[in-house]
Amino acid sequence: MVFLEDAALTRAAQAGEVTALGLLLERHRAGMRAVALSILGPGPDADDVLQDAALTALRRIGDIRDPGAVGAWLRMIVRNTARSLLRGTVPTRPVDDGLDLPTAEAGPEQWLDQSALRDWVWEAVEELSPALRLPLVLRHFTTQVSSYDRIADVCGVPVGTVRSRLSQGRAKLAAALAATADAAHGDTARRTRDTRTQAHETLAAAESGHFGRLLAERWSPEVALFRGADRVGGGDLLVRAMDGDIGAGVRQRLTDAVAGRSLAVWEMDIVNPSDDPGHCPPTVAWLMTLDEAGRVHRLRLFHPRPLPAMQLLPVL
Known part of the structure; x- marks a missing residue:
C-alpha cells in the first residue's frame, strides 16, 4: 500500500x-x-x-x-x-544511474x-x-x-x-x-540556451579584439566589477584585463551555464599558452547580475583555485 x-x-x-x-x-x-x-x-x-x-x-x-x-x-x-x-x-549528479537518469526512450x-x-x-x-x-x-x-x-x-x-x-x-x-505554483513560469531552457550563445559570442568577440565593442553594445554602461563584496572597477578594467589575457595567449572555453531573469552564471575552463602554463588559474566562473533589460550590470569573477596575493587585476 x-x-x-x-x-x-x-x-x-x-x-x-x-x-x-x-x-x-x-x-x-x-x-x-x-x-x-x-x-x-x-x-x-x-x-x-x-x-x-x-x-x-x-x-x-x-x-x-x-x-x-x-x-x-x-x-x-x-x-x-x-x-x-x-x-x-x-x-553535481547526486543520485545513481538506475534511479535518476532519464533514458533516450523517455x-x-x-x-x-x-x-x-x-x-x-x-x-x-x-x-x-x-x-x-x-x-x-x-x-x-x-x-x-x-x-x-x-x-x-x-x-x-x-x-x-x-x-x-x-x-x-x-x-x-x-x-x-x-x-x-499557479503562476505563469518563464522558459528556463530558452534562457539557458540564450546565455550559452551569449557566452560563446562574448568569447569570440574577445578573441577577435572586439570585447570592448560587445560590452558597449550589450552590457549596462554602469557595469561594475566586484571581488567579493568590494567593487574593484568598471567596464574599462574588464576590457583591459581581457585584452591582456588574450594578448598573452590565454583562451576560455565554456563548460556550463545557467540563467534566470536576474542572474546568469558562466563556468569556464582556461587554456593557457604552452610557454606559460601557469599564467592563469585553470577555471573561472562569471557571476553576473542582470538589470531589467537583461544586460549585465554587476560582474563577479571567481577562480576556484586561489590567485596569488600579489595579483591586482582580476584575470578573465
Missing part, C-alpha cells in the same frame, strides 16, 4: 503539485535523517544535508523512472550529499514535466532577495562554486553567513514555490 501511495505521490509531484512533494519528504524524513546521522553524526551538517536533499528532490523529481522507489532515491541523495560534504564538494510527457518543474523552481528563486538568491543558485546550480567556502569567497562574507543565508533562502523558497 505504501509502495502504491509513494508512486501516486511521486507522479503528482512530477506534475508540479507542491503538496505531494511535501508529503513525500515528510513520509521519508526519518529514513533520510537516519542516513545523514550515520555519516555525519548529529549537528548542523546533518540538518544542512537534509535541506540540500529536499531542494535537490524538488529540482529533479521529474527524473525518477520508478515512482515507487522514491524512498530509496531520497535516501541516496542524502547519502551522496553527506559523503560529498565530508570531501568538501557538492555532487516519453515527451516526462520531459515536459521536467521542464515545467525546472521553470517553476526558477520562478520561485527569482522571488528571493539578491542576498539570498546568489548563495542558493551557487549552491544548487553550479558545478565549481557550490562549496560553502567558495560561496563565502564569492559573496565576501563568512562561511557562517553563507549557512544562514542558505537556510533562510530555502525556507523562503518553499513559501515562494507555494505562491507561484
Whole structure:
C-alpha cells in the first residue's frame, strides 16, 4: 500500500503539485535523517544535508523512472550529499544511474514535466532577495562554486553567513514555490540556451579584439566589477584585463551555464599558452547580475583555485 501511495505521490509531484512533494519528504524524513546521522553524526551538517536533499528532490523529481522507489532515491541523495560534504564538494549528479537518469526512450510527457518543474523552481528563486538568491543558485546550480567556502569567497562574507543565508533562502523558497505554483513560469531552457550563445559570442568577440565593442553594445554602461563584496572597477578594467589575457595567449572555453531573469552564471575552463602554463588559474566562473533589460550590470569573477596575493587585476 505504501509502495502504491509513494508512486501516486511521486507522479503528482512530477506534475508540479507542491503538496505531494511535501508529503513525500515528510513520509521519508526519518529514513533520510537516519542516513545523514550515520555519516555525519548529529549537528548542523546533518540538518544542512537534509535541506540540500529536499531542494535537490524538488529540482529533479521529474527524473525518477520508478515512482515507487522514491524512498530509496531520497535516501541516496542524502547519502551522496553527506559523503560529498565530508570531501568538501557538492555532487553535481547526486543520485545513481538506475534511479535518476532519464533514458533516450523517455516519453515527451516526462520531459515536459521536467521542464515545467525546472521553470517553476526558477520562478520561485527569482522571488528571493539578491542576498539570498546568489548563495542558493551557487549552491544548487553550479558545478565549481557550490562549496560553502567558495560561496563565502564569492559573496565576501563568512562561511557562517553563507549557512544562514542558505537556510533562510530555502525556507523562503518553499513559501515562494507555494505562491507561484499557479503562476505563469518563464522558459528556463530558452534562457539557458540564450546565455550559452551569449557566452560563446562574448568569447569570440574577445578573441577577435572586439570585447570592448560587445560590452558597449550589450552590457549596462554602469557595469561594475566586484571581488567579493568590494567593487574593484568598471567596464574599462574588464576590457583591459581581457585584452591582456588574450594578448598573452590565454583562451576560455565554456563548460556550463545557467540563467534566470536576474542572474546568469558562466563556468569556464582556461587554456593557457604552452610557454606559460601557469599564467592563469585553470577555471573561472562569471557571476553576473542582470538589470531589467537583461544586460549585465554587476560582474563577479571567481577562480576556484586561489590567485596569488600579489595579483591586482582580476584575470578573465
